[in-house]
Amino acid sequence: MKEEASISFGRVTRGRGQVFVSVSVTAPDGALASARNGDREGRALPCCLRALGPDEAVAYLPVLECVQTLTVEVRDERGELLASASKRLSPLGARLSSSLNTLRKDERAEAIRNVDQKLGPASLCLQLAAVVEDGDHDVLVGELGYDCFDEATAISPVSVEAFDLSGANVTRVACALSDECDVEGEGGLMRRRQRFSLALTQGVETVAVFARLKEGDRRSDFIVVEPYELGQLRERTRLAQSSVAEVEPAEGPDALTREAELEAQRRSLGEFAQRPTFSIIVPLYKTPRDFLDQMVDSVLAQTYPDLELLLVNASPEDDGLCARVEEIVCSDERVRSVELEDNQGITLNTNAGIRAATGDFLCFLDHDDTIEPDALWWYAREVSLHPETDLLYCDEDHLLDGRLIGPFHKSDWDPILLCAQNYVCHMLCVRRSVVEGLEGLPGREFDGSQDHNMTLLVGERARRVAHVPRVLYHWRMHENSTAGKGVGQKSYALEAERLAVQSHLDRCGVKARADVGGRFEGRCDLRFELPVDLSLLVVVQRDKQSSDADALVGQLRRQLELAAADVDAEVVVLDAGADLAREVARGHAAASHVLVLGPRVTAPPEGEWLPDMIGPLASGMAGCVGARSVFESGLLACAGVLVDGHRRPKRVYPEYPASKMGYYEYNRLPHAASAVGSDCFAVAADDLASHYDATLGDYAVVGLCLSLAEEGRLSMQQNYVSVRVTAGLRTAGASAEESGELACRRELLRRFGFRFVGSDPYYTPDVGEDNLYFGA
Template structure:
C-alpha cells in the first residue's frame, strides 16, 4: 500500500486513475473510506449473504418461468429509459437486465437526450437492430430528463409504464413480480418495490432499503419510493406525466401526484432493483447535482399546497441534508392538555414537571396530574406549591389499586379541557423547547390519529423508542431500542430513525392526539391495564382510517418503567398479567402481528433493529 501511495503522489490525477484501476485492494480501501461520508453504507458480509440467498439463480429462474406461464393477465409493460452520455458498459448492463426478464411481454422505449457522445446513440441502434422489442428516439436538442421521459412515454404502447434509469439494473424477476401483483388485483394503478445499490461492479450489492407500504408522511421526508416504479399509462397521462420545472426531482414530484390521484398503490416487498453508484449518480449524493435540492423542496411545497396546507414549512433537515422536515404550524392556539398519571415518586415526577415548565415554548397548555394515591407528605406539599405557582396545573385525585395506566389516562382525558391531549409518563424529561407545538401541529391534521416521538434512555444516547413495530418479538416492541444515533447504521435504519413517517403504532409514554379522535375510538381499552394499551389504541385508530405518526424532531428522555413499581412487582406482572395481555392482543390483532404495513416483511422480528432476516 505504501508503494501504491507513492505512485499516486507522483503521477497526478490521470496517473492516479490508472493506479487505482489496477488495484482491487486499493479500490476496496477507498470505497470503505469514502462511502460512509456520502451517506451510503459499504457492502457488508451479512447483506452479501442475503443477496446470495435471495437473488434468483439459474434453478430459481427456471421455476419462475414455470410460474410465469400460469399468469392469465399478461399486460404489455413499457420500460422507459432516457439516456444522456451514458457509460456504455453501464448501458449494456441496463439493457441486458431488461432482456433477461422472466416475464417477456415488455417493450423498451429509449430516448436519447442529445448526448454529446455519439457512441451512445450508435449503441442504442445496435440493440434495437437485434431486438424488435426495443424502440428509440433521438432528440435533436437536450430537453433534460423530464421531457426525455415524457418522450419515451409517447413511444410506449404498453398498459403500464416502468421508470428505469439508464445505468441501473433490474433483477430477473422484477417484471414477473409486477405482473403477478396485477393478476392478484387488476385495480392497481401504481407499484413500487424494494431496492439496493450497486457499485461500478454490478456484483457488489450494498445499502439495501426495505420499504414500508404506502406512507404519505415518509414521502414528505424523503423520496422513499424511488425505484422500481410502475404506473398505469392512463394515470400517467391524466396527471400530465413528468414536469420539466421539477427536473432533478421529477420522479419525486410525479410520485407525490400519483399518491394524490389514486389509492390503488401497491408495494412489492421484494428486492427487484439495483441503483448504481458512480461519480455522476444521484444515488451517490445530492451534492453532485445541487439543483436537485431546490427541485425537491419545490415538489414537496406544491404537494402541500394542493393538499390545502400552504402554511406548512419545508426545510432541509439540519443534521441530515438529504432528508426534509415538514413542520405544520399550530392553528388557532388550542389548549393542550398534558395528562400525567403518577403516585408518590417526588424526585422522578418533579424532574418531569420542571422540564415542562422550564423548557416549553408553547404557552397555552395545562398539566392534568392524575394522582393515583400518593401518601408521601413531600409530594402532597409540593402539589400545593404547584397549584399556587401555576394556574394551569390541575390535580386530579384518582386513587386506585392496582394502578392502571389505561384508566388513569381515560380519567385524565375526561377532566382535561384541551382540544389536544398529550399522554405523558411521569418518568420522562422534555429536551427540546418546541416539543409541544410540533406535536400539536401534527396532531391537528385531520388525517392523523396518534403522534409519537423519539425517546432516549437517561444517558441521552441510547434509543428507547422510535415508533412501535407490531410483530417485533412476536407481539409488538419499540423500534431500535438500545441503538445509538451515532453508531454505524444501514440505510433502512438511518431512514426510519431520522425521518418523520407513518407508523402503525407509537408508545403512549409521550403520545399526542386530538380529543375528538380519542373519544371517537373510546380512549384506551381498560382491559389492557399496563401494557399494549397504546398499541391497541393506535391499531383501532388505524382501522378507522387514521394515520399514526412518528417524529424524530420531538425528543424526550424516558426513565422507562420506573413508575411501575419494585422489581418484584414488575416480575409478578410479567409472569401473570403480561401473559394475559399478550393473549388478548394476539386475539385482536394477529393480522398486524403477521404484517405491519410500516414494517417490511424481509426484516427480522427477532429484534427491534430492522435487520434483514
C-alpha cells in the first residue's frame, strides 16, 4: 500500500512571520495528509497544511530562531500510515531560499507565499482578540472556531499553546473562557466557538499561538503576533485610569458652546420650583494667595447666585492672608469671614463655619481647589426636582499646573463602598437642618477624614442622596496635598477614617470591626462577626460538564472545620438543573443561611470567605452577597452584574486581571451591585425561599437580587472572596429562543423592566461600552 502514496517537498519561501513549503502528495482516494512540526528535541511546534489542488498542498510554520523539522504523513481511512516524509528547515536556510526565490521572481514561490490569507479561513480558524497586562506578564485572549461533523469533534479537547522565537513553549496557563457549540443553518451543521486565554511567561516579545484538536481530527491553525501588534492590543485593553489622561480645555467653538450653556443656566433660574441657598464653607490655613484667589473666583463665578461664601481663617498671624480675606469680603456681599484665634484643626475649623452658616445647604470646599461655574446650578436643579434631597455630591478630577487630569467618575449612592473608601469625597453638600439635628458636631479626632465622617452621618439620615454625574470639582495636586502624595502624606487621616467607619457601623448595628491597611493598603477593611446561631448550608451544584464533586466537597468540609468548628454547617451536592429554593426548603429547612457554588466552580472560595460572605447578611448590610469568579489564567469571569439600558444583564470586568484594582479600586473593594454572579453567592434561607425563582434559568440569581432591591435591600459584591471556575462546553439549539435563554430574559424584563432603564446605579455612567471591561 505504501507504494500507492508519495510525498515530496518543493519551493520554500517566507511571508509575514511564516515559512511556506510546497508539498506534492500522491495518495489513493480516501487517504488524508497531515503535517506536524518539531524542534531538535522532538517538542511540538506550530504548523498547518492546506490543500491547493488534488495533488498539491502547502505547509506553513512560524519563522523561528531554531531548526524546525516538518513532517508530512499520508494515512488511509483506517489510520494506517501510507507515506511519510520530513524536511529540515534552518532559520538561515529558509531566509536564503526565500531571498533567492524573490530575486528570481519565482512564480511557484510567489503562489504559496501568504497562502493562508489567499485561501480564506482554515477549517480551524484562530484569531487574537486582546492582550491584557497582568503584572509582569501578558495574558492573550483569543477565539477559535471550527465546523463539527459529529459529536466526537464537537467535544474534542482543544490544545492552545504559545511559543517564542526560540521555539520555547511560553505558556504559563491556558484555559477556556467560554465554549459553545451551536447548530447553524438548515443542514444541522454544528459550529464550535471557544474563547480562550493564554497567560504567558515574562518578557515575551514575539509570540506564535498554536491551536489544534487533540483527538481524532487533526485540524490546526496558528498566528504569529509581532511586538508592535502586542503593543497595540495592550493599549486597547488598558483602562483610562492606567494613564493620566488630560482633559482637553474648551477652545474655539467648544468654548462658545460652553459659554452659551452657562448663559442659558443663568436665564433658567426662574423655572426652579425651589431656590435653595448654599453656604460654601472653606477653612483657610496658611493658604497661598494664588490658590485662594482661584478658589474664590470659581465660587463667585457661579451661574446660580444664591450662595454665601464663608472663609474660616485659622491663620490670624498671617497678616497678608488676613488682609486679602478682608479685601475679598469687601468686594462681594455674599462673602463673609469667620476669624479664629488659632488653628483648631480642620474639623473644629469647619464646625465654626457650620455654626456661622445661614444657607439651606452646607457645601464643603478645600482652600486650594476650584469648582466649575455651574456646580451650584446642577445642585440647585437636583433639589428643585427632588425637594427631599438631603445630600449631594458630584464627579471630580485633578488640577496639576493649570491642567485638568485624571477624572474620577463616581457611582450613585453606595453605602457599602463608602465603608471601604470615601468615594464621595469633595464638594459634599448636606442639608443644614439635618446637620443641626445631629447630637453635636464632630470632634477633632476626625481630622483628615472629616468629610468622610460627615457623609456617613448625614447619609444615615438622608431621605434622598443625589449624585450629579458631572465633573464639577477640581482637586489640586501639589506637594502638600493628599492628591499630590496620597494618603500617606496625611497618615493621621487613616486612623480618623477607621474611627469614622467604626462609629458608623456601631450606630447602624453592624457587627463588624473596621481595620485600616488590612487586605488593601490605605482602605478600610470590615471584619464581620458570625452570628452565634448560624446554621449554614453549602450547596455544590453540578452538571454534566462539571468536575467531580467529591474532592470539592471534602475540601469545603475541612475548611469549615478549621475556620469555624462551632458553626453548624452542612455541605450537599445538588443537580444544577434542580429548583434550588425548593430543594433547600424541602430537605434542609433548618438552615439559616445558604452559600451556593455553581457548576463551573472547581475549588473552594479563596479568602476569609465564611465571615466575608455570611457576615454582611447576618448584620443586615446586604440581602445577597456574591464573590468574584476567576479563570485559571488569572482573568475574571465575573465581578458583579450590571443592569442598565441595554436590556440584558452584563458581567462587570470580564477578562480583566483579577490581580488589578480596576477603575478606582472597583475590582478590589467590596461594593453594592445591582446583582451578583451565580458562581458563588450567599443568601439567607428565608430570602432564598421567597425571592429565588428557578424558572428564570440563568437569570435566577439576577432576579433574586432585583427582587431584594424592591424591598430596599442591597446586594453586595464581595471582592475579598474569589472562586476558581472553568468554562464548560455549552451545547444549545439553533437559537437563544430554542435554548430557553431568550424566554428567561423576557420574563426577567417583564418583572423588572424599570431596572433596565438608564445607567446602572452602582457603576459610573461616564465609563461606557467602549471600555473593554465595562460589561460583556
